[in-house]
Amino acid sequence: MEEQVVGAFRISDREFNQLSKLIYDLFGIVLTEKKKTLVIGRLQSELKKKGLKSFHDYYEHILEDKTGQSLLTLIDKISTNHTFFFREADHFEFFKEEALSQITSILRSRNEKELRIWCAGCSSGEEPYTLKMLLNEYFSNDNGWSVKLLSTDISSTALEKAITGIYKNENIQNIPKPLLNKYFKKYDDQNWIVKEELKKNMFFKRLNLMQNDYPFNKKFHIIFCRNVMIYFDSETRTDLVNRFARFMIPDGFLFIGHSETIGRNNNNFLYLKPALYRKKA
Numbered sequence: 684m685e686e687q688v689v690g691a692f693r694i695s696d697r698e699f700n701q702l703s704k705l706i707y708d709l710f711g712i713v714l715t716e717k718k719k720t721l722v723i724g725r726l727q728s729e730l731k732k733k734g735l736k737s738f739h740d741y742y743e744h745i746l747e748d749k750t751g752q753s754l755l756t757l758i759d760k761i762s763t764n765h766t767f768f769f770r771e772a773d774h775f776e777f778f779k780e781e782a783l784s785q786i787t788s789i790l791r792s793r794n795e796k797e798l799r800i801w802c803a804g805c806s807s808g809e810e811p812y813t814l815k816m817l818l819n820e821y822f823s824n825d826n827g828w829s830v831k832l833l834s835t836d837i838s839s840t841a842l843e844k845a846i847t848g849i850y851k852n853e854n855i856q857n858i859p860k861p862l863l864n865k866y867f868k869k870y871d872d873q874n875w876i877v878k879e880e881l882k883k884n885m886f887f888k889r890l891n892l893m894q895n896d897y898p899f900n901k902k903f904h905i906i907f908c909r910n911v912m913i914y915f916d917s918e919t920r921t922d923l924v925n926r927f928a929r930f931m932i933p934d935g936f937l938f939i940g941h942s943e944t945i946g947r948n949n950n951n952f953l954y955l956k957p958a959l960y961r962k963k964a
């Protein structure tokens with residue numbers, strides 16, 4: 684049996700398997716053997732804080748905690764929230780140059796003026812704020828539209844940061860200056876904050892993509908779920924993509940991460956270009 688030791692803590696194969704099964708069953712995230720050191724590194728402060736001696740005790744503690752708080756902390760620590768403004772920039776080009784004009788013309792032809800976008804796995808907000816800046820610019824001369832942007836994530840810490848909208852100087856570098864000056868203001872020497880105007884019609888909610896059902900009454904026109912499915916196995920990815928299809932209008936656009944694929948022969952989606960799909964009509 685192999686045991687991994689980091690600092691004062693060690694994790695046996697059995698303990699690792701228990702914990703990784705729990706994380707897979709509840710959140711879809713696959714933790715391979717290689718992630719043992721990462722698991723200890725990310726969770727050891729939690730064991731110390733709770734005065735727990737082993738990962739077995741930690742596992743038991745999570746199961747016994749009926750408030751669900753320990754699970755929230757677990758997923759907060761395990762999920763990787765890395766993100767940045769204008770990440771995978773060609774997507775945003777396509778979004779403003781193609782996707783918005785195509786979707787709005789479909790809606791116009793039906794006399795509809797409500798556009799619904801879902802950013803699933805939004806992490807700390809850089810992705811949805813990028814989208815919202817582009818949306819505000821796109822619709823700046825057309826007030827008749829109601830544009831709603833829902834952003835969801837499993838991590839409460841990431842969501843809190845997104846809602847607060849404060850970002851370090853070094854993290855706003857990718858934002859073009861005119862957009863930065865229009866939609867952000869200096870918070871202090873080290874940080875910038877999103878202006879309230881940009882937050883209008885943005886909704887942040889905690890949502891586990893693995894939960895049985897999603898609480899949406901209306902379908903989305905565009906879904907972004909980028910760099911989230913890399914943590915899932917192919918079965919979970921296929922399930923999730925089929926669910927996205929159910930919550931999307933025909934001809935809607937699905938953006939996924941550039942290192943992800945859902946295959947070119949998907950029943951529900953047409954492949955447009957790398958990491959970009961369109962729901963079949």
Ligand SMILES: C[S@@+](CC[C@H](N)C(=O)[O-])C[C@H]1O[C@@H](n2cnc3c(N)ncnc32)[C@H](O)[C@@H]1O
Pocket residue numbers: 709710711712762763764765766767770803804805806807810835836837838841890891892893908909910911914940
């Ligand atoms: C690497 S970040 C990607 C952020 C952003 N979409 C981007 O591309 O920059 C992955 C996000 O997926 C979230 N996530 C992982 N598993 C999830 C699940 N089961 N339900 C909802 N969100 C999940 C994580 O909390 C994390 O914030």
